[in-house]
Amino acid sequence: MKAPWQSLYPVTYPQYTIACNGWALKRLLRLLTEPLKKLSRWKLISLGNISTSVPSQSFQLGEFTIDWQGSDTKQPCLKIVHQSNQAKVIWQTSPGQSFISGGDVSLTITEERGSIEIDEQKQAEFSDQIVDAIKQEGDTLLIHGRLQNRQNTSDEPQYVLTLRTIGLKELDFQLQIGDGNVNETQLQFITSPDEHFYGFGEQFSQIDCKGQWIPIICEEGGIGRGDRGPKTLNLLGVAGNRFSSYAPIPYFVTNKGRSIFLNNTEPSIFNLRDPQIATIRVSSSCMQGRILCGETPLDIIELYTNHVGRMSPLPDWLNNGAVVGMQGGTQLVRQVWSQLRELDTPIAGFxxxxxxxQRRTIAGKQLWWNWQLDETVYPGWQQLVSDLAQAKIAVGVYVNPFLVDRPHKSNLQQRNLYTEALQQGFVVKKNQGEPYLIESTDFSAALLDLTNPDARKWFKNVLKEEVLGKGAKFWMADFAEAAPFEGIYASDESGLLYHNQYPVDWVSLNREAIQEAGKEGDAWFFNRAGFLKTPSHSTCMWLGDQNTTWGKNDGIVSAVKGAIAGGFSGLSINHSDIGGYTSIANPILEAIGVGFRRSRELLYRWMELNAFTPVFRTHEGNQPDKNVQFYTDKDTLATFSYWAKVYAALAGYRQQLMAEAAKKGYPMLRHLILHYPDDPNVYQLEEQFLLGSEFLVAPVLKPGKKKVNVYFPAGEWVHLWSGKTYSMTIGIRQKVPAPLGQPAVFYRQGSQAAESVVETLKVKNLLNTP
Structure with a gap:
């Protein structure tokens, strides 16, 4: 292990204020000015010039060559290559232009129901760069210099960029600017119009992010995110935008085999709008990260997950059947279970x-956030758990880090966890010491302070006693993206630094509870919020709340994109709610085209999709009685049972992929570039994927469609349902049939793993051949 970075200068951060929210007029004004703000944001710190007295020279750091073109050239620049392939540039600055700059900015942060907006106001920029000295100390290179403000040339903050080898193919960097007035750092480097950028955590609208401006700030995904919907969602501040993400990560990998990630938890911005120059900006005077060198994107993912951690295989029992999302109490669960048994449906859990x-809110039905069993809803719970366990079916529940004051019910013997937490100081506070209450829909809740070791211990005991102790083997570990920026934390950390870290601490708490209970490998949870090191702790990702629509930004299409994009960033085991979650099933809104609810066709197409993903799990959604459910009638039950059987038939293959995920960090759902990095036709594919390396899946993502335009990479691909072989010497697009019940799924000719799956499907009579 290398020693931690030494700070040569005190670290400074932007001052920020929290904007008042809730006023429709203010929100409307913000919406009207948003296009202008977007235009100015990405040019907040402009590119400057570079000058130097340091002559050209090269430095060897382990396997890396750092080439400096200096004072004896007209356009100074820095270039990094690796000995494994000296023709490939890993990182290069733009000749004659500054590659380091800084700014004095202030921030206005708006937080509304988990949605975050950060507006930057520039007081000064230091865009011109002087390189004064470059020196090597063992495996470390230090570049010293100054920055200049064109409006005030007497003010020259100093900087130092430190490069240090980590292993054979990793190069750590730290950029520090040593002036108390500079609180934002920016790093610039060359790109090209044909370079495609992937990663950035879960991105739901765009997989290839070239040409985009990517903010890295954990937040509520939003409702619609640009898809058609009620305009009031914008006024309420919950619509989100195309880059709102529960799990953004400051990391990318490109088709050119280049990769960078940041260790900063402060908000950052990756600006890829300029076709020639990319910039990374961090809300701190210190930027820390790592440059990775790999021959292929899979090599880079393996290097990256060495640092951020890898997800462990799911429990074997989970891999053998569906997770049935049910609400409504004991009697309804038993009724649906009986119907599924008649169809011989493989069930892993209820x-x-x-x-x-539950309580009624403006969003529909929501839960009481007091994490204990309500036996008025589930009478005979222990008997239900026991009966299901006899059938080798697990029981799951729901938990999040919020607490509400639930009114006492005389027929329930329950603790009031909200009161317990407040009395012991276990929640995030305001300046005055009272709990920081965060607005949800039409109620507010306190948030567990995860920087308090006693609070962590207390809540882990809640999970061990009230969840695992009541017989549950799994749960949804929801939320975690709403840690307030102006909250007071036990660690005295600023919300600016801690907001993005909170989701990592949340999943680590859940994982520790399982480990301390001796349930590792048997119990599991699935979470939606994440950041850099989430893969170290999460037992399974879930893609959050999609709309019950065909929408590109927040419907079934976004679920496909989110899973593929997250796979680049170490989120290797991921899945979505079958059918989506959010409905706005208001007849008037539906009549004017902005309301929506789940259709039968959408539900069936989502079942087809999720049968070829890591977890096959249903969700009733926020308005269960307004949507088609898997148990609505005999046809929905039969269709669900069929796809659950198809999912179960792939169990052995999924186990192989989970072993790869644990060993190398490879995602189970893969973008085609991971196996065809030299095929430029795959670079911008966004609506088809590989399951591992052996299955090609092109789901139907539009209503009424019975054919899909599939891109086949070179090779021989066998249509799963008909057995027809598509033989390609080069990659080609072709329309293929995909009627309801037969999605466009293909396997690699000659693949033993795929043929084993096909044989299982045949034995179980699950291939609907014409």
Whole structure:
């Protein structure tokens, strides 16, 4: 292990204020000015010039060559290559232009129901760069210099860029600017119009992010995110935008085999709008990260996950059947279970998210956030758990880090966790010491302070006693993207530094509870919020709340994109709610085209999709009685049972992929560039994927469609349902049939793993051949 970075200068951060929210007029004004703000944001710190007295020279850091073109050239620049392939540039600055700059900025942060907006106001920029000295100390290179403000040339903050080898193919960097007035750092480097950028955590609208401006700030995904919907969602601040993400990560990999990630938890911005120059900006006077060198994107993912951690295989029992999302109490669960038994449906678990009881809110039905069983909803719970266990079916529940003051019910013997947490100081506070209450829909809740070791211990005991102790083997570990920026934390950390870290601490708490209970490898949870080191702790990702639509930004299409994009960033085991979650099933809104609810066709197409993903799990959604459910009638039950059987038939293959994920960090759902990095036709594919390396899946993502335009990479691909072989010497697009019940799924000719799956499907009579 290398020693931690030494700070040569005190670290400074932007001052920020929290904007008042809730006023429709203010929100409307912000919406009207948003296009202008977007235009100015990405040019907040402009590119400057570079000058130097340091002559050209090269330095060897381990396997890396750092080439400096200096004072004896007209256009100074820095270039990094690796000995494994000296023709390939790993990182290069733009000749004659500054590659380091800084700014004095202030921030206005708006937080509304988990949605975040950060507006930057520039007081000064230091865009011109002087390189004064470059020196090598062992495996470390230090570049010293000054920055200049064109408006005030007497003010020249000093900087130092430090490069240090980590292993054979990793190069750490730290950029520090040593002036108390500079609180934002920016790093610039060359790109090209044909370079494609992937990663950035879960991105739901765009997989290839070239040409985009990517903010890295954990937040609520939003409702619609640009898809058609009620305009009031914008006024309420919950619509989100195309780059709102529960799990953004400051990391990318490109088709050119280049990769960088940041260790900063402060908000950052990756600006890829300029076709020639890319910039990384961080809300701090210190930027820390790592440059990775690999021959292929899979090589880079393996290097990257060495640092951020890798996800462990799911429990074997989970891999053998569906997770049935149910609400409504014991009697309804038993009724649906009986119907599924008649169809011989493989069931891994029943997920009863309403185990704590429900309340009515403006969003529909929501749970009481007091994490204990409500036996008025689930009478005979222990008998139900026992009966399901006898059938080798697990029981799951729902938990999040919020707490509410639930009114006492005389027929329930329950603790009031909200009161317990407040009395012991276990929640995030305001300046005055009272709890920081965060607005949800039409109620507010306190948030567990995860920087408090005693609070962590207390809540882990809640999970061990009230969840695992009541027989549940799994749960949804929801939320975690709403840690307030102006909250007071036990660690005294600023919300600016801690907001993005909170989701990592949340999943680590859940994982520790499982480990301390001796349930590692048997119990599991699935979470939606994440950041850099989430893969170290998460047992399974879930893609959050998609709309019950065909929408590109927040419907079934976004679920496909989110899973593929997250796979680049170490989120290797991921899945979505079958059918989506959010509905706005208001007849008037639906009549004017902005309301929506789940259709039968959408539900069936989502089942087809998720049968070829890591987890096959349903969700009733926020308005269960307004949507088609898997148990609506005999046809929905039969269709669900069929796809659950198809999912179960792939169990052995998924186990192989999970072993790869644990060993190398490879995603289970893969963008085609991971196996065809030299095929430029795959670079911008966004609506088809590989399951591992052996199955090609092109789901139907539009209503009424019975054919799909599939891109086949070179090779021989066998249509799963008909057995027809598509033989390609070069990659080609072709329309293929995809009627309801037969999605466009292909396997690699000659693949033993795929043929084993096909044989299982045949034995179980699951291939609907014409």
């Amino acid at each position: 997920w009863s998210q309403d185990w704590v009881g």
